[in-house]
Amino acid sequence: MFRAFRTVLMRDITLAMRRRTDVFTTLFFFIIVISLFPLGVGAEQQTLRFIAPGVAWIAALLASMLALERLFASDYADGTLEQMMLTPQPLAVLVLGKVAAHWLLTGLPLVLIAPLVGLQYYLPPDATRTLVLSLLVGTPVLSLIGAIGAALTLGLRGGGILISLLILPLYIPVLVYGAGAVMASGDELGNVQAYFLLLSAFLILALIFSPWATAAALRISVE
Amino acid sequence: MKQGAHANQGVHVKLNLFRFASPAAFYPLAGRLIPWFWALALPSIAFALYWGFFHTPEILSEQKQYYRIIFPHVGAAWMSMWLYVVMVGWAAVGLVFNTRLSFMMASATAPTGALFTFLALWTGAFWGKTSWGTWWDWDPRMTSELILLFLYIGYMALQSAIDDTRRADRAAALLAIVGLICVPIIFWSINCPDPTQCAALHQRSSLEHVERNILVAMFVMAFGFWMYSFAVILMRLRNIILARERHASWVMQLPEVGR
Amino acid sequence: MLDVHALTCERGDRILFESLSFSLAPGSLLYVEGRNGSGKTTLLRSLCGLFLPSAGEIRWQGEDIRRLGEDYRRHLLYLGHHNGIKLELTPQENLRVAATLDGEPATAAAIDEALARIGLRGFEDIPARMLSQGQKRRVALARLLLTGTRLWVLDEPFTALDVAAVEQLQEIIAAFIAEGGMVVLTTHQEVALTSGQIQHILLEG
Numbered sequence: 179m180f181r182a183f184r185t186v187l188m189r190d191i192t193l194a195m196r197r198r199t200d201v202f203t204t205l206f207f208f209i210i211v212i213s214l215f216p217l218g219v220g221a222e223q224q225t226l227r228f229i230a231p232g233v234a235w236i237a238a239l240l241a242s243m244l245a246l247e248r249l250f251a252s253d254y255a256d257g258t259l260e261q262m263m264l265t266p267q268p269l270a271v272l273v274l275g276k277v278a279a280h281w282l283l284t285g286l287p288l289v290l291i292a293p294l295v296g297l298q299y300y301l302p303p304d305a306t307r308t309l310v311l312s313l314l315v316g317t318p319v320l321s322l323i324g325a326i327g328a329a330l331t332l333g334l335r336g337g338g339i340l341i342s343l344l345i346l347p348l349y350i351p352v353l354v355y356g357a358g359a360v361m362a363s364g365d366e367l368g369n370v371q372a373y374f375l376l377l378s379a380f381l382i383l384a385l386i387f388s389p390w391a392t393a394a395a396l397r398i399s400v401e
Numbered sequence: 402m403k404q405g406a407h408a409n410q411g412v413h414v415k416l417n418l419f420r421f422a423s424p425a426a427f428y429p430l431a432g433r434l435i436p437w438f439w440a441l442a443l444p445s446i447a448f449a450l451y452w453g454f455f456h457t458p459e460i461l462s463e464q465k466q467y468y469r470i471i472f473p474h475v476g477a478a479w480m481s482m483w484l485y486v487v488m489v490g491w492a493a494v495g496l497v498f499n500t501r502l503s504f505m506m507a508s509a510t511a512p513t514g515a516l517f518t519f520l521a522l523w524t525g526a527f528w529g530k531t532s533w534g535t536w537w538d539w540d541p542r543m544t545s546e547l548i549l550l551f552l553y554i555g556y557m558a559l560q561s562a563i564d565d566t567r568r569a570d571r572a573a574a575l576l577a578i579v580g581l582i583c584v585p586i587i588f589w590s591i592n593c594p595d596p597t598q599c600a601a602l603h604q605r606s607s608l609e610h611v612e613r614n615i616l617v618a619m620f621v622m623a624f625g626f627w628m629y630s631f632a633v634i635l636m637r638l639r640n641i642i643l644a645r646e647r648h649a650s651w652v653m654q655l656p657e658v659g660r
Numbered sequence: 661m662l663d664v665h666a667l668t669c670e671r672g673d674r675i676l677f678e679s680l681s682f683s684l685a686p687g688s689l690l691y692v693e694g695r696n697g698s699g700k701t702t703l704l705r706s707l708c709g710l711f712l713p714s715a716g717e718i719r720w721q722g723e724d725i726r727r728l729g730e731d732y733r734r735h736l737l738y739l740g741h742h743n744g745i746k747l748e749l750t751p752q753e754n755l756r757v758a759a760t761l762d763g764e765p766a767t768a769a770a771i772d773e774a775l776a777r778i779g780l781r782g783f784e785d786i787p788a789r790m791l792s793q794g795q796k797r798r799v800a801l802a803r804l805l806l807t808g809t810r811l812w813v814l815d816e817p818f819t820a821l822d823v824a825a826v827e828q829l830q831e832i833i834a835a836f837i838a839e840g841g842m843v844v845l846t847t848h849q850e851v852a853l854t855s856g857q858i859q860h861i862l863l864e865g
Contacts, residue, residue: 257742351590
């Protein structure tokens, strides 16, 4: 089973490396959104420092959602998805492999570029570190939950917008606690650890349930 | 008979209910029930409004007369949540037993649920304006209602985006179930954005402390809303049945369809 | 042994076929025939477990395929309208991934040999994007040479193949049947068998 997971993971990473566009579009979208806020809201230090956690997290949400459409679309179009569904492997494991690859290609870059946000938004080093960590724990949850939306909307017109409509409400807890963690890090009384416990709990729950739900959604969509 | 094949799909259950699991059998039954539900709904709602406006205290704290908007507001909020659970219940039955009628019930329930959510938001905004001076203030309860509205809309949007009825039903059903599982987490995160100090969930006093007349009005209103929901949902369900089964012979023979 | 009992499938508003029953024993070939839109592809997909029928049962070795799940899919190979290959990967890579996921990992040498037999010698390391339609189809067909499954479900496998490839595929299928395999096939091409039984099913649509 682990071999199947690894095979799918490596396959998807190889495909993305050869296509190249996916990784960069998500990353640049994130950077653009981050850069737009100071232009729209004004570049006053205090303001930016205050809105930074929310802005960073929302930009990560939106970037993550944009990339979701491509999670299954290509495999669906060329028939490899149904072939995967016909292997003797548990579909949830294969899904987990695809989602893991997806996160490595679209979520992890955001985690790595987050210090840029710290820079542009005058965040103290503590807050930047918390931001990076919160994204590290939270973006996999976004990929896992988003996969369910991507599986439900396979092959539909207006897929991207539809996914957003379906998935954004489900992202709210991660947003609240992810941004909350960063805000708490600036506050002496804030208990950042509690936030991370919650985020980790979400991650574990998502790891357990989401591949299974995504597999069910795929079976519905592929009929 | 086609309908028989669908009704007996899956599990052998001795309950009579499975006799009505086919659209053809349920259609006339629903038709007979609808007038009764309307007969229960309209007087209940009227009574609740009357009781709420005329038999409850003139002034409740500083909120003056306008607090009476809570009768439809609370009722609508309750309905919006209950109907979501009902919708998910039918969706789950449909997925497990593969019965078409269950999915039709879920589809019929969604718009009414969304309507109540919208009503709850609207009356809540009105109440907020008259009591606290703002139309909207991100109160956790109101925000939760807003999210619930998004969940309903997502369900309806997904269903209408998929052409194939079967896929649409099942995909939307799965979405609704996932939504229901996430709802407690979502509501909790909105209520307790700071995990170390949880704001009191709805500074709601226990029901014993609430004036009896107010309770009467609220429960009768809720009952009235339930009856209204049954009536409207069954009416919508009949339309859905007609639309989906339009090629079936029993539909062609109906007086309202026959030429 | 594949048994189908009283199978009914619907798509959208239409009933494609009702109460269809047949059995397939080792060493037999089943032709599924019918006009376009008569439900042939849906029947094949039902046999694979991709499509849920409205009524009826499909059994493999006496057990319902829905209950068997992986244990059924282990014995099954499906080639549908799509080739099921990634265009950015080479035929070697495509087949290696497919074989590993099928639970029958193949060595690079075995894959090269299969590709050579199917007429793609020299094309093993070119991205599939650069192959012709017929060549892409052959990559998909190469899986037949690498697999140890007992049941093949092939939906119009001869599409886009040239005459030589068509003959070769016919030989492959015939050899498979002679060894005791089972094949369910939709096609406009006749396949000449060396041994084994032939069955026909006509879907009225």
